[in-house]
Amino acid sequence: MKLGMLTACLPGLTLDEIAAWAAATGYEALEVAVWPTTGSRDFEAAHLPVADFGPAETDRTRTLLDRHGLTISALAYYENNLHPSPARRAEIHTHLKHAINTAAALNVPYVGTFIGRDPGLTVRENLREAEKLFPALVSYAGERGVGIVIENCVMDGWHPDGYPGNLAYSPELWEWMFSLGLLLNWDPSHLTWIGIDPVKTIAPYVRHIAHAQAKDIEILDGSIQRYGFFGKAIDRTDPWDVGWWRYRVPGRGQVNWTAVIDTLYEHGFTGNLSxxxxxxIWGGDETRVKQGLAIAHQTLRPLIIG
Structure with missing residues (x-):
């Protein structure tokens, strides 16, 4: 198992700058954010130019990684592949293919994304639509030696009423997406707040967990008594502010990382934990983000063999 980090939290730095800092801090791998710089999300983390990635960029990136003793565990482009706008959906699929092509050029095994959701359709209708779209994307990636990993983030902020915006949040949905040839980028924080014990999901699904993310979560005392499970309804000006929980760096929340990593080892996981x-709390500027990443490293590094 290697300990890595997702570069999206440092959108203002170049990949060269991130690689130098990550290696000096003790990280071994990078999950590299490859969004286009179009403002399509609340950050523009474009750490590799995948839409125009040629031999020169390939050589330069390999040299950078070798210089710092790092690997790339996956390329990250987490977007809504079921976007209700046909034009936007086509843009997303095109960029996803650019990411797959870049991964193939760099011998990166995985590209991470979301299933997503059209909020105007039922869950059943969305699943039927995904069944039409994803097999071709899986085939495109497979022909290039790349796997598509889906993060189990709920993405409730994508739904106008705070319901799941990414239909990959539960083991029931994992089993469905595995049937399409998709793999899992497993994150325990999302499971924790929807009432699923993350540790108990490892053994049944470990052979489908191609990549794992390390994010913690803090349940805020008493707040759920006001808002209920689905979070703020009236005062939710920020679609991501549910009011009763928040994400934290590993070691500052409620995930039992000793149990998580021990169970991953027990059941044969040998991939990357990113x-x-x-x-x-540990965000807002580059200095504090790096402090948060250092806290995460201090928490997880002693638990990982090697």
Whole structure:
């Protein structure tokens, strides 16, 4: 198992700058964010130019990784592949293919994304639509030696009423997406707040867990008594502010990392564990983000053999 980090939390830095800092801090791998710089999300983490990635960029990236003793565990482009706008959906699929092509050029095994959701359709209708779209994407990736990994994030902020915006949040949905040839980028934080014990999901699904993310979560005392499970309804000006929980860096929340990593080892996981930093306390500027990543490293490194 290697300990890595997702670069999306440092959108203002170049990959060269991130690689130098990550290696000096003790990280072994990078999950590299490859969004286009179009403002399509709340950050523009474009750490590799996948839409125009040629031999020169390939050589330069390999040299950078070799210089710092790092590997790339996956390329990250987490977007809504079921976007209700046909034009936007086509843009997303095109960029996803660019990411797959870049992964193939760099011998990166995985590209991470979301199933997503059209909020105007039922869950059943969305699943039928995904069944039409994803097999071709899986085949495109497979022909290039790349696997598509789906993160189990709920993405409730994508739904106008705070319901799941990414139909990959539960083992029931994992089993469905595995039937399409998709793999899992397993993150325990999302499971924790929807009432699923993350440790208990490892043994049944470990052979489908191709990549794992390390993000913690803090349940805020008493707040659920006001808002209920689905979170703020009236005062939710920020679609991501549910009001009763928040993401934290590993070691500052309620995930039992000793149990998580021990169970991953017990059941044969040998992939990458990648820190995803979305902690509001250790965020806001580059210095604090790096401090948060250092806390995560201090928490997880002693638990990983090697």
């Amino acid at each position: 820190v995803e930093h979305e902690d509001p």
